[in-house]
Amino acid sequence: MIGNLELSTLQQLWWLITSLVGSLFVFLTFVQGGQTLILTLARSEDEKSLIVNSLGRKWELTFTALVLFGGALYAAFPLFYATSFGGAYWVWISILLTFVIQAISYEFRRKPNNFLGQRTYEIFLLINGTVGILLIGAAIGTFFTGSNFRLNDYNLVQWTHPLRGLEAAFDPFNICFGLFLVFLARVLGTLYLTSNIEDANLVARLKKSSFTNLLLSLPFLFFVLVQLITMDGFTVDPATKAISMVAGKYLDNLLSMPPVLIMLLSGLILVVVGVILNRFTKSRSGIWPSGLGTVLTCLSLFFLAGYHNTPFYPSRVDLDSSLTIYNASSSHYTLTMMSYVAILVPFVLAYIAWVWRQMDSRRLTLDEVTGNSKSY
Amino acid sequence: MIESIDPGQVNWARAQFALTAMYHWIFVPLTLGLSVLCAFFETLYVRTGNIEWKQLAKFWMSLFAVNFAIGVATGIILEFEFGTNWSNYSWMVGDIFGTPLAIEGILAFFLEATFFAVMFFGWDRFSKRMHLFSTWMVALGSNLSALWILIANGWMQNPIGMRFNPDTARFEMLDLWAVVSSRIAISHFTHATSSGFLLASLFVTAVSSWFLLKGRHQIFARRSITVAATFGLLSAMFVAFTGDEHAYITVRTQPMKLAAMEGLYKGKKPTGLIAFGVVNPDKQAGDAGDPFITKIEVPGMLSLLANRKLGTFVAGIDDLVWGNSEHDIVGVDQKIRYGRQAVTSLADFKQARKAGDASSAEAALTKFNQNQEFLGYGYLKKPSDAVPPVSLIFYSFRVMAGLGTFFIMLFALFLIQSARNKLPANRWLLRIGVISVFLGYIAQQAGWIVTEVGRQPWAIQGLLPVSVARSNLDSGTVAVTFFIFLALFVVMLIAEIKIMVKQISLGPEVSKS
Structure with missing residues (x-):
């Protein structure tokens, strides 16, 4: 059944699936955003514990979403994986390190005799939430700004910049996109914690903080959006496969794909709605509109980068080496087989949602945290 | 490449x-x-x-x-x-x-x-x-x-x-x-x-x-x-x-991995299992040196474990590197020759494709297909590299x-x-x-x-x-x-x-x- 689909349809389908996983990951970075609040927003050890334990029930989902995002890109677009990971070496190694130190920090932070001390693990969580997210933003930013690589006749990559990927973090667009993601994660973090924690004092501060962080994110968002609709972009000629630069490429993409424009605008509006609900009403559910808004916004950005004859991983130094969803993908057979496996994804989402609902049916209280010897 | x-x-x-x-x-x-x-x-x-x-x-x-x-x-x-x-x-x-x-x-x-x-x-x-x-x-x-x-x-x-x-x-x-x-x-x-x-x-x-x-x-x-x-x-x-x-x-x-696990250089029929052995550090594939300084061998046991049949042949490192016609083993030396041809014809194919020369590309591809299963061997420098x-x-x-x-x-x-x-x-x-x-x-x-x-x-x-x-x-x-x-x-x-x-x-x- 799926095997009868055209290769290009499968390629588009898999760009959709990987974009969805990536967007869900960005939503789940409320964990990372929350981590940056531990040292600034919490006023006592108890409040710290509440935040860490609330996030601690979710951090592995975020981590796994990142792993799956990588795995799906590897399986569906192996040339991207090979080019970007093998080429932009230092940016990926840096991102990796921030997630390695995160993975041990929840479990080790408060354990007696933990060698590095509680504060070190809290700093690890902070680094993951700031540097980690900033660099992921910078890496995704290169989908629009391009990278410095060349592919040889055998599709093997050669990186032409000595910083091997870290140069992306010095491009204003990429930095602003990264910083926007950092503040967005903080917004989502405050919203999630508001919905998950039962502590009037802390919640009052979280509610304020969500609004402050939204305001802080706006200049970066504004810069990114203005750049995006005014910048030159990479385009591929569908007939000759030649890549060239055109003015206003992403604006053209937006106008040519109205659903994407609608997703972007409604996504951003939903993020704001969630924060306003959280700040100015008694509602504790702001995370849901903002979360959905985040997913829609990210999806629209991925679509802008990959659809409508756009190379999603363009090369600045050799336009013809740029990767499109068509030249970077797996074979027809592999994409078909993986599509069958992907049929299971809704079931996976369903049990995650069910467990989430059950776990969060009661908000987390200090009594529960201190009463459980397994608490983080 | x-x-x-x-x-x-x-x-x-x-x-x-x-x-x-x-x-x-x-x-x-x-x-x-x-x-x-x-x-x-x-x-x-x-x-x-x-x-x-x-x-x-x-x-x-x-x-x-x-x-x-x-x-x-x-x-x-x-x-x-x-x-x-x-x-x-x-x-x-x-x-x-x-x-x-x-x-x-x-x-x-x-x-x-x-x-x-x-x-x-x-x-x-x-x-x-x-x-x-x-x-x-x-x-x-x-x-x-x-x-x-x-x-x-x-x-x-x-x-x-x-x-x-x-x-x-x-x-x-x-x-x-x-x-x-x-x-x-x-x-x-x-x-x-x-x-x-x-x-x-x-x-x-x-x-x-x-x-x-x-x-x-x-x-x-x-x-x-x-x-x-x-x-x-x-x-x-x-x-x-x-x-x-x-x-x-x-x-x-x-088979090369198994031969290395057993320190077996010359295949035998039947082959014993080394229950205990001290490997001779100077031994190289192809030389006449003894693989072991000392060993305790269980006769015929490796044949039984490897092939589930007593008295059978188990290939050694030298057989695999230089071939053994008696047991139909193509050596790495031969595979390297095929592999290098595959590497060359793949390069020719790419070159011809780039130049838009369809007939040369076709010819190079035919040649490549004859040797393609050995492509990887084309990148080994010498036969003993496979050990x-x-x-x-x-x-x-x-x-x-x-x-x-x-x-x-x-x-x-x-x-x-x-x-x-x-x-x-x-x-x-x-x-x-x-x-x-x-x-x-x-x-x-x-x-x-x-x-x-x-x-x-x-x-x-x-x-x-x-x-x-x-x-x-x-x-x-x-x-x-x-x-x-x-x-x-x-x-x-x-x-x-x-x-x-x-x-x-x-x-x-x-x-x-």
């Missing part, structure tokens, strides 16, 4: 990957087995309603969690390193290799991640049965993730179900089922997971033996030992059984197999003494029990050394040498990351051990709730 090969860089990349994989495998086998044991203890609690089983489950879960955290932390490094350090590999076989990784994420990791939170924080939020179900899901998730990565690794040992596409210069999958159901993948999975069960049993036995030696938590420790020794004995026997199967498949898929480091593999294999046999006896002894209620008095056995967990870790690492070093110089057996699979990086860059990881791993290991030791010395009381 590859302009120049920097052997230093390849070795740094290998060192870095070996470091990560070996470090990762300190934590994974314990996760595989301990998750099952925890689920088993909890099942006893749910069935009997006896709160002591719950405390027992919770104590082992707390050690599981500390161990699990580092397993997760190091697992993501491996996924990244496939791309960062083996970028050419990722392109050339990503069409096949990526699929099990993605399936692993969808089917296994989310099970672990979702139900882990329930297992630790859901005692009061879920019903007893639902909680038990979650604990089993964590165990299933861990073992399923082992399944998919070992399928991927099995394919690297015995690549099947794909073909080379000269247009894209990569291998493309033709048959996912062949990859998934490959005998070596299944044997890999059963051998590795059961060895994880074995290690977890050793771990539980060791900690409990220590409690008994200290005269603490007597009932708790004896109960744990009874369950762990039973589970351990069954696992250890299964490990031996799957190990035998594994060797049998290796003869058919990676992996013999003494390391020879000794590692003996350490693994010897310890495996020892563990069977150890668990049997523990079980007997436990049944006779004589454990607490048997202090020498308890001391051996404590030490044995470290032997378990050594056996685990030795097993992977046999598997992975035994595959050298190949990243994908017979298709892709490590020197081609690498990323286009300079050796300094990879060396720097090697030391960053080394430092990080040392710090993480110290923290882990300190926390584990503390948790163990605190004992199960702290886990009461």
Whole structure:
């Protein structure tokens, strides 16, 4: 059944699936955003514990979403994986390190005799939430700004910049996109914690903080959006496969794909709605509109980068080496087989949602945290 | 395809990957087995309603969690390193290799991640049965993730179900089922997971033996030992059984690895098994030197194990490198000649395509197709490059197999003494029990050394040498990351051990709730 689909349809389908996983990951970075609040927003050890334990029930989902995002890109677009990971070496190694130190920090932070001390693990969580997210933003930013690589006749990559990927973090667009993601994660973090924690004092501060962080994110968002609709972009000629630069490429993409424009605008509006609900009403559910808004916004950005004859991983130094969803993908057979496996994804989402609902049916209280010897 | 090969860089990349994989495998086998044991203890609690089983489950879960955290932390490094350090590999076989990784994420990791939170924080939020179900899901998730990565690794040992596409210069999958159901993948999975069960049993036995030696938590420790020794004995026997199967498949898929495991240079009929041997360090493939300084050989035994038939021929390293016409073995020397032709005609094909010369491209492709199965051999410099480091593999294999046999006896002894209620008095056995967990870790690492070093110089057996699979990086860059990881791993290991030791010395009381 799926095997009868055209290769290009499968390629588009898999760009959709990987974009969805990536967007869900960005939503789940409320964990990372929350981590940056531990040292600034919490006023006592108890409040710290509440935040860490609330996030601690979710951090592995975020981590796994990142792993799956990588795995799906590897399986569906192996040339991207090979080019970007093998080429932009230092940016990926840096991102990796921030997630390695995160993975041990929840479990080790408060354990007696933990060698590095509680504060070190809290700093690890902070680094993951700031540097980690900033660099992921910078890496995704290169989908629009391009990278410095060349592919040889055998599709093997050669990186032409000595910083091997870290140069992306010095491009204003990429930095602003990264910083926007950092503040967005903080917004989502405050919203999630508001919905998950039962502590009037802390919640009052979280509610304020969500609004402050939204305001802080706006200049970066504004810069990114203005750049995006005014910048030159990479385009591929569908007939000759030649890549060239055109003015206003992403604006053209937006106008040519109205659903994407609608997703972007409604996504951003939903993020704001969630924060306003959280700040100015008694509602504790702001995370849901903002979360959905985040997913829609990210999806629209991925679509802008990959659809409508756009190379999603363009090369600045050799336009013809740029990767499109068509030249970077797996074979027809592999994409078909993986599509069958992907049929299971809704079931996976369903049990995650069910467990989430059950776990969060009661908000987390200090009594529960201190009463459980397994608490983080 | 590859302009120049920097052997230093390849070795740094290998060192870095070996470091990560070996470090990762300190934590994974314990996760595989301990998750099952925890689920088993909890099942006893749910069935009997006896709160002591719950405390027992919770104590082992707390050690599981500390161990699990580092397993997760190091697992993501491996996924990244496939791309960062083996970028050419990722392109050339990503069409096949990526699929099990993605399936692993969808089917296994989310099970672990979702139900882990329930297992630790859901005692009061879920019903007893639902909680038990979650604990089993964590165990299933861990073992399923082992399944998919070992399928991927099995394919690297015995690549099947794909073909080379000269247009894209990569291998493309033709048959996912062949990859998934490959005998070596299944044997890999059963051998590795059961060895994880074995290690977890050793771990539980060791900690409990220590409690008994200290005269603490007597009932708790004896109960744990009874369950762990039973589970351990069954696992250890299964490990031996799957190990035998594994060797049998290796003869058919990676004869060079088997020859190295046995230090067998000249194939014989019948072939003996070296029960004990000291490898001659000066011995080189092809020379007349004796492979061993001293050895004890069981006559004809290797023929029986390798071919399940007495008196049969088992190929040695020299037969495989220089060929053996009597037994229809094409040597590596010959394969290198074919391989170089394949490399040249692939380059001609690419050149002609670029120039738009269809007929030359066609001719080059025909030539390429004649030799394409030997493409990887074209990148070896000399025939003896196909020989992996013999003494390391020879000794590692003996350490693994010897310890495996020892563990069977150890668990049997523990079980007997436990049944006779004589454990607490048997202090020498308890001391051996404590030490044995470290032997378990050594056996685990030795097993992977046999598997992975035994595959050298190949990243994908017979298709892709490590020197081609690498990323286009300079050796300094990879060396720097090697030391960053080394430092990080040392710090993480110290923290882990300190926390584990503390948790163990605190004992199960702290886990009461």
